[in-house]
Amino acid sequence: MTAQHPSDVQDVLKSRKDAFLIPEGIIYLDGNSLGVLPRHVPARLNEVVTQEWGASLITAWNTHGWIDLPARTGDRIGKLMGAPAGTCIACDSTSVNVFKVLSAALSLRPDRKVILSDTGNFPTDLYVASGLKDLLARRYELKVVAPEEVRAAITADVAVLMLTQVDYRTGRLHDMEDLTRTAHAAGALAIWDLAHSAGALPVDLAGAKADFAVGCGYKYLNGGPGAPAFLYVSPEHLDKVTSPLTGWMGHEAPFAFDLDYRPVSGIGRMTVGTPAVLSLSGLYAALDLFEDVDMADIRRKSISLSELFIAEVEARCPRLELASPRNPQTRGSQVSFRFKEGYAVMQALIARGVIGDFRAPDVMRFGFTPLYLSHQDIIDAVAILADILDTQSWDRPEFKTRAKVT
Amino acid sequence: MTAQHPSDVQDVLKSRKDAFLIPEGIIYLDGNSLGVLPRHVPARLNEVVTQEWGASLITAWNTHGWIDLPARTGDRIGKLMGAPAGTCIACDSTSVNVFKVLSAALSLRPDRKVILSDTGNFPTDLYVASGLKDLLARRYELKVVAPEEVRAAITADVAVLMLTQVDYRTGRLHDMEDLTRTAHAAGALAIWDLAHSAGALPVDLAGAKADFAVGCGYKYLNGGPGAPAFLYVSPEHLDKVTSPLTGWMGHEAPFAFDLDYRPVSGIGRMTVGTPAVLSLSGLYAALDLFEDVDMADIRRKSISLSELFIAEVEARCPRLELASPRNPQTRGSQVSFRFKEGYAVMQALIARGVIGDFRAPDVMRFGFTPLYLSHQDIIDAVAILADILDTQSWDRPEFKTRAKVT
Numbered sequence: 131m132t133a134q135h136p137s138d139v140q141d142v143l144k145s146r147k148d149a150f151l152i153p154e155g156i157i158y159l160d161g162n163s164l165g166v167l168p169r170h171v172p173a174r175l176n177e178v179v180t181q182e183w184g185a186s187l188i189t190a191w192n193t194h195g196w197i198d199l200p201a202r203t204g205d206r207i208g209k210l211m212g213a214p215a216g217t218c219i220a221c222d223s224t225s226v227n228v229f230k231v232l233s234a235a236l237s238l239r240p241d242r243k244v245i246l247s248d249t250g251n252f253p254t255d256l257y258v259a260s261g262l263k264d265l266l267a268r269r270y271e272l273k274v275v276a277p278e279e280v281r282a283a284i285t286a287d288v289a290v291l292m293l294t295q296v297d298y299r300t301g302r303l304h305d306m307e308d309l310t311r312t313a314h315a316a317g318a319l320a321i322w323d324l325a326h327s328a329g330a331l332p333v334d335l336a337g338a339k340a341d342f343a344v345g346c347g348y349k350y351l352n353g354g355p356g357a358p359a360f361l362y363v364s365p366e367h368l369d370k371v372t373s374p375l376t377g378w379m380g381h382e383a384p385f386a387f388d389l390d391y392r393p394v395s396g397i398g399r400m401t402v403g404t405p406a407v408l409s410l411s412g413l414y415a416a417l418d419l420f421e422d423v424d425m426a427d428i429r430r431k432s433i434s435l436s437e438l439f440i441a442e443v444e445a446r447c448p449r450l451e452l453a454s455p456r457n458p459q460t461r462g463s464q465v466s467f468r469f470k471e472g473y474a475v476m477q478a479l480i481a482r483g484v485i486g487d488f489r490a491p492d493v494m495r496f497g498f499t500p501l502y503l504s505h506q507d508i509i510d511a512v513a514i515l516a517d518i519l520d521t522q523s524w525d526r527p528e529f530k531t532r533a534k535v536t
Numbered sequence: 537m538t539a540q541h542p543s544d545v546q547d548v549l550k551s552r553k554d555a556f557l558i559p560e561g562i563i564y565l566d567g568n569s570l571g572v573l574p575r576h577v578p579a580r581l582n583e584v585v586t587q588e589w590g591a592s593l594i595t596a597w598n599t600h601g602w603i604d605l606p607a608r609t610g611d612r613i614g615k616l617m618g619a620p621a622g623t624c625i626a627c628d629s630t631s632v633n634v635f636k637v638l639s640a641a642l643s644l645r646p647d648r649k650v651i652l653s654d655t656g657n658f659p660t661d662l663y664v665a666s667g668l669k670d671l672l673a674r675r676y677e678l679k680v681v682a683p684e685e686v687r688a689a690i691t692a693d694v695a696v697l698m699l700t701q702v703d704y705r706t707g708r709l710h711d712m713e714d715l716t717r718t719a720h721a722a723g724a725l726a727i728w729d730l731a732h733s734a735g736a737l738p739v740d741l742a743g744a745k746a747d748f749a750v751g752c753g754y755k756y757l758n759g760g761p762g763a764p765a766f767l768y769v770s771p772e773h774l775d776k777v778t779s780p781l782t783g784w785m786g787h788e789a790p791f792a793f794d795l796d797y798r799p800v801s802g803i804g805r806m807t808v809g810t811p812a813v814l815s816l817s818g819l820y821a822a823l824d825l826f827e828d829v830d831m832a833d834i835r836r837k838s839i840s841l842s843e844l845f846i847a848e849v850e851a852r853c854p855r856l857e858l859a860s861p862r863n864p865q866t867r868g869s870q871v872s873f874r875f876k877e878g879y880a881v882m883q884a885l886i887a888r889g890v891i892g893d894f895r896a897p898d899v900m901r902f903g904f905t906p907l908y909l910s911h912q913d914i915i916d917a918v919a920i921l922a923d924i925l926d927t928q929s930w931d932r933p934e935f936k937t938r939a940k941v942t
Contacts, residue, residue: 151586153590160594166593171585172586175585179573179578183570183573184559184573187564187570187572188566188891188893189886191761223628226632233671253787258782261779265639265672274795299793354585354814355588355596372667374668374671375631375667378658378659378660386896389662403629403660404754407760407761408815412585412814485594490793
């Protein structure tokens with residue numbers, strides 16, 4: 131397509147799109163689920179496989195720095211989130227990391243029994259919290275309230291407030307600084323899941339005085355499918371907590387092969403087993419693309435793209451209902467619309483090259499990655515969406531039947 | 537080198553060496569630490585990166601079967617170890633998997649308090665057991681005895697016997713069937729760490745009635761650095777236990793995004809977070825090389841190689857002392873020798889292209905991977921070892937000083 135939207139002309143991130151391998155004919159609005167492949171990553175991964183593993187074999191742990199890869203990758207991610215060097219590490223999955231930081235946080239509040247979260251948290255965080263609660267000696271309560279009730283629920287019995295900053299369905303953005311301050315004022319600690327924040331918007335972990343954070347490497351960080359997750363511990367707590375998963379990589383001297391566990395000083399103690407070098411190398415390489423990017427520019431463009439998307443959809447697809455906050459300051463880098471036949475419309479969209487996703491019962495989700503999307507992409511995507519809505523009948527018999535009942 | 541050892545002539549696995557990319561001039565005796573790169577894996581991984589991630593993006597979870605990759609990879613590994621389909625899964629690290637199966641096993645023996653292991657277990661297994669013990673409500677005891685005392689220590693208070701089958705230093709092989717039977721007779725359950733067994737020797741998990749097993753993908757299975765580990769649960773226990781790490785991938789319906797955790801039926805409940813697709817794909821592809829191999833042939837050749845190695849070293853390097861069992865039936869696929877200057881000798885060996893490794897204080901370790909080693913490799917490696925020992929003085933002043941003290 132040769133059209134160009136006026137806002138693309140002055141876009142300071144415009145040239146970044148060339149750094150990604152976007153399939154021909156695809157407008158990809160699902161970077162909040164799985165980021166696009168950066169152009170330089172296949173060659174780099176091939177080098178890791180053939181030169182590092184293939185040619186250096188076991189010696190690569192030192193000669194190619196595999197042993198430090200979790201820390202080096204973590205520092206790169208930490209830089210995007212206001213985490214001082216040595217406080218963020220890349221390892222395991224987000225779910226496993228939630229288990230670690232929640233256990234660590236609870237150990238710092240031995241006299242309190244409530245884990246507070248909300249229904250906007252990603253379910254796996256709640257599952258993990260529930261599993262940990264059942265495992266532990268003391269009888270914890272996992273209290274799950276509506277997102278808008280979180281602030282009022284931060285009472286003096288709360289040990290840990292555990293939230294995902296950006297709601298995976300609606301994009302609703304919690305105020306990390308305010309809620310963390312409220313938690314601290316009540317004597318609680320705050321854990322933030324930044325799965326939909328890292329690389330998507332400016333985060334200031336140190337400034338917000340967050341106690342712990344986790345998040346994943348395969349969404350806006352473009353680390354590849356199932357890329358390792360990250361884990362942050364505030365410097366204030368770093369050597370006061372240990373991981374409940376006391377594996378050898380968290381040991382002070384893993385290659386001394388002592389029979390007793392002694393955690394290493396620093397963030398390394400939150401690692402467990404042998405790092406997944408291939409997956410980690412993909413994530414580390416993908417982070418090259420953030421080296422000289424200003425997160426404020428990313429946020430500016432993210433808002434510009436999502437505001438344009440909302441305006442276009444509301445102008446051209448009046449039957450869709452906005453499910454995301456209208457105020458961009460309280461929204462992450464995604465926009466959702468509700469439509470009763472949303473699942474079928476999303477299938478039709480994907481068939482025509484516009485990839486978003488669907489969350490039951492009726493949410494169509496669209497993610498906006500400023501590094502590889504243009505304003506023209508938004509215009510083109512909504513044109514296809516409007517065409518699908520206009521040219522097909524979405525009042526299916528089964529829907530009519532259901533509608534009569536209500 | 538053009539020489540060929542007579543035993544190589546009838547070696548039924550001889551042609552397998554060509555399936556691996558062994559660096560020129562290297563004799564690799566460290567496959568028990570990190571397996572060699574299979575020749576077909578770089579192209580396959582490049583395909584996963586460019587075609588699956590790059591071109592199919594989010595749809596690859598279904599179209600390329602990423603979502604089933606842990607189960608499919610686990611079944612391939614399970615086939616090598618007598619595990620029925622659907623009882624073995626590839627996920628996380630060995631350390632994390634030890635945590636899961638130990639927690640699961642303890643839940644099946646609520647009236648018992650002792651976790652029995654031995655000093656020949658790999659340290660991370662002991663670290664994880666110790667961490668789990670500290671976390672749990674009930675006061676467990678982690679009892680660690682010498683390997684030869686394990687059998688007698690299986691008393692009526694033991695909840696779980698947790699052992700690594702092959703000692704990572706000496707190669708000493710526990711009798712899995714006998715010890716499992718002894719554990720069961722005492723009312724205990726048995727967890728086996730097969731890190732140095734899988735792909736190295738025949739294992740019959742079902743036949744031995746093992747309750748749980750774990751192991752790693754990057755040694756004899758050649759899955760690449762930090763490849764995902766595996767986890768086995770006996771069909772008898774499969775739906776009676778849950779993972780303490782209750783992540784969304786273990787949920788009955790992960791994409792229903794319910795707020796409550798309900799474990800899926802079967803081995804999938806032992807998974808946690810999003811699978812590391814790149815690392816898993818490397819492991820899955822590497823397992824191609826085991827598809828038409830008889831583990832009995834592997835064992836036969838492994839014993840032939842290690843017996844030849846011991847005979848050659850003892851004939852040509854009389855100052856080295858065998859640290860492994862002399863009887864090949866009680867030895868895994870590695871041989872260790874003790875030498876006071878073992879560290880320096882290993883460095884010299886590596887500098888001349890013979891790669892083994894060293895474990896403090898004085899153990900030189902040599903692993904034998906039948907798929908890519910020949911008898912001639914053994915002859916050549918020992919010739920270089922003998923040359924290093926013969927042509928350099930290993931009676932360093934500091935050693936003499938230390939020797940005088942004792």
